[in-house]
Amino acid sequence: MTTKIIAAAILLGAALVGERPAVVEEQKKPSPSRIDQGKKIYLKHCVGCHGIEGQGDGYKLLGADPAMLTAPSTQKKSDAALLKTIHEGKAAMPPWNIRLSEQEERDVLAYIRTLRRR
Ligand code: HEC
Structure with missing residues (x-):
């Protein structure tokens, strides 16, 4: 019973901050x-962070190099x-689920x- 209430509260909380579950399907071919x-x-x-060409040459935060997206x-x-x-x-x-739509x-x-x- 209590766990059900807690689960409902967590779900409600997630709904309130607008979190969606991660997308798992592959992309269709995108239009230009x-x-x-x-x-x-x-x-x-x-x-x-990722640099203009995705070379990972933006800010180096907290020691972790932003991924080279072209790699x-x-x-x-x-x-x-x-x-x-x-x-x-x-x-x-950073997570983008709150700032960007699917x-x-x-x-x-x-x-x-x-x-x-x-
Ligand atoms: C504050 C710096 C920062 C910003 C802003 C940022 N990223 Fe990243 N990103 C990183 C870092 C650091 C990693 C590497 C994470 C790791 O694997 O440790 C990463 C990893 C990634 C990866 C995974 C690469 C792989 O090989 O798995 C993708 C895709 C990505 N970022 C896309 C984006 C997109 C799209 C945006 C903008 C909406 C963005 N990033 C904004 C720092 C940033």
Whole structure:
């Protein structure tokens, strides 16, 4: 009984701060306008740490180097894995689930996927 109430309170709390569960499916092929949208989000929120070309040459916070998003080790990760990191954050990487919608998270990932081709 008590656990049910606690579980309900946790769910309610999560709903109030607007948390969504992490997205797990793979991306559909994004349209150029979605990638463009993603670029705007990237330049606004991500460039400070990840660098203009995603080379990981932004601020070096707390010792952890921001991931080089163009590295094969990042690019070969699944959409689901990268969306999870964007959504939930990881170490010095802040979570974006409160600031970005699911569509925005997907758009910014679509943009990151284009960085390797430069
Ligand atoms: C405060 C600095 C900071 C900001 C701002 C930031 N990141 Fe990160 N990001 C990091 C760090 C540090 C890591 C490496 C985390 C780790 O693995 O320890 C990382 C990792 C990642 C990864 C995972 C790479 C991999 O190989 O698994 C992705 C994807 C990513 N960031 C995307 C983004 C996006 C998209 C934004 C903007 C919405 C963003 N980041 C903003 C610091 C930042």
